[in-house]
Amino acid sequence: MEEKICPWALKDPDSRKYHDERWCRLVLEDRELFALLELESFSVGLSWRLILKKEALLRAAFDSFDPVLCAQYGPEKVEKLLALPGMIHSRGKVESVIKNAKAFLAVQEECGTFLSYLRSFAKGDRIDHRLSREEDRPTVDSLSRALAKDMKKRHFSYLGPVILYSYLQAVGIVDDHLVTCPFHDKSEFEGSGRD
Numbered sequence: 001m002e003e004k005i006c007p008w009a010l011k012d013p014d015s016r017k018y019h020d021e022r023w024c025r026l027v028l029e030d031r032e033l034f035a036l037l038e039l040e041s042f043s044v045g046l047s048w049r050l051i052l053k054k055e056a057l058l059r060a061a062f063d064s065f066d067p068v069l070c071a072q073y074g075p076e077k078v079e080k081l082l083a084l085p086g087m088i089h090s091r092g093k094v095e096s097v098i099k100n101a102k103a104f105l106a107v108q109e110e111c112g113t114f115l116s117y118l119r120s121f122a123k124g125d126r127i128d129h130r131l132s133r134e135e136d137r138p139t140v141d142s143l144s145r146a147l148a149k150d151m152k153k154r155h156f157s158y159l160g161p162v163i164l165y166s167y168l169q170a171v172g173i174v175d176d177h178l179v180t181c182p183f184h185d186k187s188e189f190e191g192s193g194r195d
Contacts, residue, residue, distance in 0.1 A: 044093070
């Protein structure tokens with residue numbers, strides 16, 4: 001079979017770098033799982049390419065998305081964040097980082113790790129749709145719908161089923177590389193990925 005990279009990765013250098021180095025690679029560390037969750041939530045109504053361009057600024061502004069620190073932000077910190085040059089100036093999204101950090105810490109308390117929580121929805125398996133065409137890639141599935149429903153009950157915000165599907169790809173629970181793509185990973189969910 002001839003290798004053929006996922007076409008969306010060819011749009012620009014940032015997309016290619018994200019595709020080649022990060023997309024659909026398993027993330028095992030909870031703090032990075034929170035960071036990617038929040039980056040995805042900032043993408044609501046915006047392009048992922050814009051989020052990639054602002055990623056360094058967002059990580060610096062939000063203390064590397066440390067959920068313990070983010071959960072402690074108050075109104076004064078929100079105003080400082082909204083005044084930052086280059087910030088995505090959405091009060092709702094900035095305030096949702098605080099709300100989501102608190103919900104994230106509650107999930108950790110209940111499940112041990114956020115990764116354990118995610119794995120409980122994926123039934124411990126890594127999902128590989130074995131796609132042969134770009135147009136067959138879903139934007140939502142039953143897993144992201146179930147996760148969105150549960151996360152809403154847990155008071156997470158800006159995380160609907162479409163954003164959570166993208167998140168599941170970002171953290172490697174879903175591998176949606178085309179089967180012809182050299183980055184398609186056929187490894188099992190357990191024991192694969194990066195630290």
